[in-house]
Amino acid sequence: MTTIASRVVTFSDQQIDMAHGAGGKASRRLVEGLIVPNFFTSGAGEPLSDAAYLALGDARLAITTDSFVVRPLRFAGGSIGDLAVNGTVNDLAVGGAIPYALMCSLIVEAGLPTDVLRAEVEAMGAAAARAGVRIVGGDTKVVEHGKADGLYITTTGIGRVDDRASLSAATVRPGDRVLVSGHVGDHGITVLLARGDIDLAADLRSDTRSVFPFVDALFDAAGAEVRWMRDPTRGGLATSLNELARDCGLAIVLDEESMPVRDEVRGACELLGLDPLHIANEGQLVAVVAQQAAGRALDAIRNVPGGESAAIVGRVDVAPARTVLAAASYGGTRVVDMLVGDPLPRIC
Amino acid sequence: MKYVDEFRDPRLIKQASDEIKRLIDPSRHYRIMEVCGGHTHAIYRFALADLLPPNIELVHGPGCPVCVLPMGRIDAGLSLVEEQHAIFTTFGDVMRVPGRHGSPIERQARGADIRMVYSPLDALKLARDNPERQVVFFAIGFETTAPSTALTLKRAQEAAIANFSVFSNHVTIVPAIRAILDSPDMRLDAFIGPGHVSTVIGARPYAFIARDYQKPVVISGFEPLDLLQSIVMILRQLRDGRADVENQYGRTVPWDGNLPALRVLADVFELRPFFEWRGLGFISQSALKLRSEYAPWDAEARFDMAAVQVTDPKAAQCGEVLKGVLKPHQCKLFARECTPERPVGALMVSSEGACAAYYNYVHRRDMAASA
Numbered sequence: 001m002t003t004i005a006s007r008v009v010t011f012s013d014q015q016i017d018m019a020h021g022a023g024g025k026a027s028r029r030l031v032e033g034l035i036v037p038n039f040f041t042s043g044a045g046e047p048l049s050d051a052a053y054l055a056l057g058d059a060r061l062a063i064t065t066d067s068f069v070v071r072p073l074r075f076a077g078g079s080i081g082d083l084a085v086n087g088t089v090n091d092l093a094v095g096g097a098i099p100y101a102l103m104c105s106l107i108v109e110a111g112l113p114t115d116v117l118r119a120e121v122e123a124m125g126a127a128a129a130r131a132g133v134r135i136v137g138g139d140t141k142v143v144e145h146g147k148a149d150g151l152y153i154t155t156t157g158i159g160r161v162d163d164r165a166s167l168s169a170a171t172v173r174p175g176d177r178v179l180v181s182g183h184v185g186d187h188g189i190t191v192l193l194a195r196g197d198i199d200l201a202a203d204l205r206s207d208t209r210s211v212f213p214f215v216d217a218l219f220d221a222a223g224a225e226v227r228w229m230r231d232p233t234r235g236g237l238a239t240s241l242n243e244l245a246r247d248c249g250l251a252i253v254l255d256e257e258s259m260p261v262r263d264e265v266r267g268a269c270e271l272l273g274l275d276p277l278h279i280a281n282e283g284q285l286v287a288v289v290a291q292q293a294a295g296r297a298l299d300a301i302r303n304v305p306g307g308e309s310a311a312i313v314g315r316v317d318v319a320p321a322r323t324v325l326a327a328a329s330y331g332g333t334r335v336v337d338m339l340v341g342d343p344l345p346r347i348c
Numbered sequence: 349m350k351y352v353d354e355f356r357d358p359r360l361i362k363q364a365s366d367e368i369k370r371l372i373d374p375s376r377h378y379r380i381m382e383v384c385g386g387h388t389h390a391i392y393r394f395a396l397a398d399l400l401p402p403n404i405e406l407v408h409g410p411g412c413p414v415c416v417l418p419m420g421r422i423d424a425g426l427s428l429v430e431e432q433h434a435i436f437t438t439f440g441d442v443m444r445v446p447g448r449h450g451s452p453i454e455r456q457a458r459g460a461d462i463r464m465v466y467s468p469l470d471a472l473k474l475a476r477d478n479p480e481r482q483v484v485f486f487a488i489g490f491e492t493t494a495p496s497t498a499l500t501l502k503r504a505q506e507a508a509i510a511n512f513s514v515f516s517n518h519v520t521i522v523p524a525i526r527a528i529l530d531s532p533d534m535r536l537d538a539f540i541g542p543g544h545v546s547t548v549i550g551a552r553p554y555a556f557i558a559r560d561y562q563k564p565v566v567i568s569g570f571e572p573l574d575l576l577q578s579i580v581m582i583l584r585q586l587r588d589g590r591a592d593v594e595n596q597y598g599r600t601v602p603w604d605g606n607l608p609a610l611r612v613l614a615d616v617f618e619l620r621p622f623f624e625w626r627g628l629g630f631i632s633q634s635a636l637k638l639r640s641e642y643a644p645w646d647a648e649a650r651f652d653m654a655a656v657q658v659t660d661p662k663a664a665q666c667g668e669v670l671k672g673v674l675k676p677h678q679c680k681l682f683a684r685e686c687t688p689e690r691p692v693g694a695l696m697v698s699s700e701g702a703c704a705a706y707y708n709y710v711h712r713r714d715m716a717a718s719a
Contacts, residue, residue, distance in 0.1 A: 017457040025689050198466050263349045270352060273699055320713055330361035330572060332395025334709040340688040 009033040023234025023280075024339030028243075048243075050230065051095030053161065060161035062097030064088060067154040073116065075194035077186075077205030080153055081123030083282055086208050087233065088157040089131045093212040094229040094285060096165030099131060103156045104138040109148040120151060131210035133157070164219035169247035171227045177294035178252060178314035181214045181285040181307050182207065184237050185265040188279035193268070200271065202264040207283035213304045214285045221300035225293035232286050235339045238277040240286055241324045242338040249321055254314035254336065257329040277326070278339045288316060351599075355571030356394075364576035365399045371583035378404045379535060380582060381672060383525060384542035385412030385700025386570055392705040394572040404579065407672035408702040410524045411542050413489045414441045415670060415695045415702075416625045417517055419660060422447040424653050425486045425515045429460045432651060435478065436462045437471040438486035439493075444697045451697075468500035468514070475504075475512035484647050485514045491548040494518040494636055495609040498616035501638065504645050515647040516637055519623060521545050522553050523634035527625075529561050533673055538582040540575065541567035543597050548613075550605025551595050558591040569597040616642055626660065626694070627667030666693035669702055676706040683711060 011033030019026040031048065051064040068084045085102065092099040104124065108117060128135050187206040192198065211231055218226050228248075232240040241252045254277075261276045269276050283306075289297040294312055301310040324336040354360075372378065382388055388408045391397065397406070410416050422445055428434045436452065443453045443464055456462040461481075465471050468485050475483035487497040497514060504512045521542055528534050541554055546567045554565045564585035568578035578596045585592060595601055616639060623635030638646040647653065660666055664681050668674040676682055676695070686692035688704050695701035 015454070015457055017454060019453070019689075197470070266349050266352070270349075323713065325713060328356070328394060328572075330356065330358040330399070331365075332398040332572075333713065334393060334395045335711070335713045337688075337708050340708075 019340075022339060024239055026340075027235070028338070049095055050091040051097060051159075053095075062092055062095050062159045062161055063156070064091040064095065065154065065156040066091060067152065069149065069152050070191060071149050072191075072194050073120065073150055075191050075206055077190060078208035078282070079120060079123050080151060081120035082127045082206075082208045084153040084155045085124050085127035085131060085133070085135075086210050086282060088155040089133055089210045089212060090231040090283075092157050092159040093210065093215045094231045095159075096167045096215075096229070097159030097161050099133045099157055099159045099210070099212060101134045101136045101158055102128065104135055105154040105156075106138065106140045107148050107152040107154075108140065108142045109145060109150050110142055111145045112150050117151065120153070124153075127210075131212065162215075162219060164223050165226070166224045167226065167228055169228055169244055172244065172248040172250060172288050172316055173227075173290070174250060174316050174318045175291045176227060176288050176316040177291055177312050178241070178254065178316070179287045179289055179294065179297055179301070180237065180260065180311060180313050181211065181301050182283075182309045183260045183262050183265070184232070184281055184284060185261055185269065185276040185279035187282040188236070189265045189268045191280075192272075198272070200268060202268060204262070204264045207281055209283035209306065211283060211285045214301050214307055214310075217300040217304045217307075218285075218287060218289075218297055222289055222293040222297045225290035226287055226297065227290065228288040230286050232281050232284060234280050236276070236278040236280055237286055238275065238324065238336045239338045241336070244288065245324050246322050248316075251317040251320050251322075252314055252324045253317050253333075254324065254326045255329075256326050258311050259313050260309045260311050275336075277336055291315075352571065355569070355573040357573065360573055361399065361576060364573060364580055367580050368404070368576065368583060369401055371580065371587055372401055372403060373587075374401075374403065376403065378537050378583075378586070379407055380404065380538050380540060380579065381407040381409045381528070381536050382540040382568075382575075383409035383411045383521065384540075384545065385409075385415065385698065385702075386544060387540055387542070387568065387575065388412070388702050389700050389705050390570045390572070390575060392709040394575075395709065396572060396575055397710075399572075399576065400579070407536065408669070409539075409672065410528065410625065410628060410670055411490065411521060411545070412695070412698050412700040412702070413493075413517075413519065414445050414698045415666070415700070416519065416524070416627065417445070417488065417694065418624045418626050419447060419694075421517050422452070423449070425484070425517075425647075426452065426455060426460070426462075427653065428482070428484050428515070428647065428651060429455065429462065432482045432484070434461075434482035434484045435474060436460065436484055436486060437465045437474060438462075439466075439488060440464050441698050441700075442486060442488060444691065445694045446691055446697070468497050469503070472500050472504055472509065472512055475509050476507075479511060481511060483512050485512070486517065487514050488517045490519060490521050490542070490545045491609075491613065492544040494617065495548060495606075495612050498612045501616050501642050501645055502612065505642065510644070513645050513647040513650055514638065515653075516617070516635075518617065518636040519625070520619070520634055520636065521549070523631050524625065524628060525554075525557065527628050527631050527634075528671065529557065529563070531628075531671065534671070536563065536672075537586060538564040538566070540578050540582070541565045541593070543567060543569055543574075543601065546595075546597065546601040546605070548606050548609045551593050551601065551603050552605070554593045558593050562591040564591050565593045567593070567595045567597050567601055569600065615639075627670030661692055664693045666695050669695055676703040677711060679703070683707060
């Protein structure tokens with residue numbers, strides 16, 4: 001990965017804006033230009049992944065951490081407690097690890113009704129039970145009223161690296177197929193509508209869940225022919241795939257026709273001028289699989305409950321390098337860039 | 349999805365694209381301006397250039413509200429945040445438009461009370477909920493969004509909400525088209541007429557383009573098939589030597605416009621004698637100000653707002669791109685100093701801006717292909 005190691009990212013922005021946390025280009029610059037250089041003395045320039053890997057004696061471990069600051073705390077299909085468990089479980093799962101245990105840290109705003117906190121802690125317990133992980137410890141802080149939108153949660157997860165996994169952007173080859181586990185954009189649009197800022201209603205639910213069952217099925221079906229995986233959260237599928245395109249130096253060509261997007265999500269995106277590919281997911285998997293294994297991999301995911309609408313949505317190509325394209329059924333192709341800024345609706 | 353899928357049907361799109369190829373005179377170059385920024389966005393978003401013969405050139409017009417707004421208006425609006433301790437509200441498009449001291453979103457990060465709203469009625473609600481604060485709505489857009497501002501002002505008047513005001517930056521599309529037609533460096537063959545604006549003003553106001561300038565106008569929808577069909581209709585007119593106003597977007601655009609919307613506009617707004625447009629300069633009778641009956645809700649009448657004259661950064665060629673004289677990538681700053689992430693000019697900000705659309709959907713594809 002010498003091409004990446006030679007790229008020096010500098011961060012010269014004078015202040016931190018919301019865009020730096022939106023998961024797109026600005027987030028990436030912040031992490032690579034300001035944060036990573038101060039933490040790592042070696043290994044700089046390697047592609048960043050969702051989890052870090054440690055070898056302790058014979059054990060190979062994956063560790064990851066994530067903070068949750070969603071507003072509102074509850075929305076159709078889930079809540080911050082569900083996200084806090086599933087988000088971290090998913091980072092481990094797509095990092096090729098079997099999720100084992102979580103630590104959780106709660107930052108609670110003074111004045112939060114106990115019932116609200118109880119509901120979230122119960123949601124975390126239930127989500128952990130569903131995902132088959134234990135929450136083994138944590139910390140609680142209370143901050144002044146008006147400081148924390150009710151509740152912020154940070155979870156840290158640890159897992160054992162799956163022997164079946166050999167994931168790396170470097171193994172991605174032209175001809176490989178891109179697979180998603182189901183409908184994209186459900187979570188982001190659900191939360192956007194739950195905020196009540198837009199006078200739109202839709203029968204949508206967040207997709208928050210553990211994606212480990214998909215990962216497990218994928219490894220069983222395709223093993224080392226699974227080259228790369230992500231759970232496309234903030235910044236959506238477009239951002240995850242742009243990171244892949246950059247890290248592997250190849251082109252990702254999506255077929256818009258085969259992308260599973262619910263009509264409700266498409267409709268909201270059309271109205272608000274958003275692209276479903278930029279919308280966050282909390283229970284989907286995007287994977288690159290060798291061409292010859294793609295059919296098997298797809299069948300495996302479709303056989304997992306919740307994976308029925310999985311689809312092969314694109315392929316890896318040589319050119320244009322480091323770019324994601326979307327090809328429309330009628331012929332045109334467009335570039336699909338990373339999210340820039342926060343998604344803002346257009347006015348006319 | 350209804351009203352979307354049938355307008356992206358590959359078979360119909362192929363037919364329209366073939367019809368365009370049949371209709372063109374290969375020895376001739378066609379310059380067609382899409383007036384509306386929404387069309388510019390759709391053209392790039394759907395990669396329609398891939399479906400058109402090379403001798404059809406689409407020229408991007410001035411129909412992107414934040415693109416044509418001089419930087420000084422943003423600064424003037426934002427000055428109310430400090431001077432009046434006001435809550436500044438506006439549409440998402442404006443949030444990242446650079447002002448002299450940063451964009452609204454950057455000012456927000458530094459603590460200014462700036463809020464994005466989806467409707468001016470949301471701004472009015474904020475005023476109701478915060479009676480001790482001034483709430484200013486930075487109004488922007490063509491006749492598309494102006495009726496909702498007008499309706500909000502009527503509500504504010506009815507409910508006598510004293511801490512609400514509007515800073516009007518509404519502009520009107522027809523004088524801008526006339527300015528382009530009168531511009532000496534403009535050689536256009538026809539216009540793709542704006543879709544959303546026309547849902548309000550109808551097709552009638554474009555009659556002068558066909559009558560006085562002999563240029564065909566076809567009002568178009570925003571889906572790939574809409575735009576291709578509009579080009580077919582334009583090419584037929586050109587082949588037959590006709591210049592008419594035609595309405596491809598009849599499913600949404602009534603010939604006479606939206607009469608209740610036009611009435612509310614006339615009740616609340618009047619034309620300014622002149623207004624500055626980026627790239628096009630001062631155009632007379634091209635923008636809307638509040639009538640004197642609404643002076644208590646008119647930020648310009650209520651507050652001392654110095655007319656801030658701010659010229660664009662010298663090297664930026666936004667004006668030339670806006671007039672269609674330069675293509676986005678021909679600007680000296682394009683993709684160098686000016687990117688969607690760090691825009692120098694508003695054309696790189698708005699999703700309807702030609703530069704942002706070109707950068708997002710085409711530029712990197714072409715760069716990579718030529719590398």
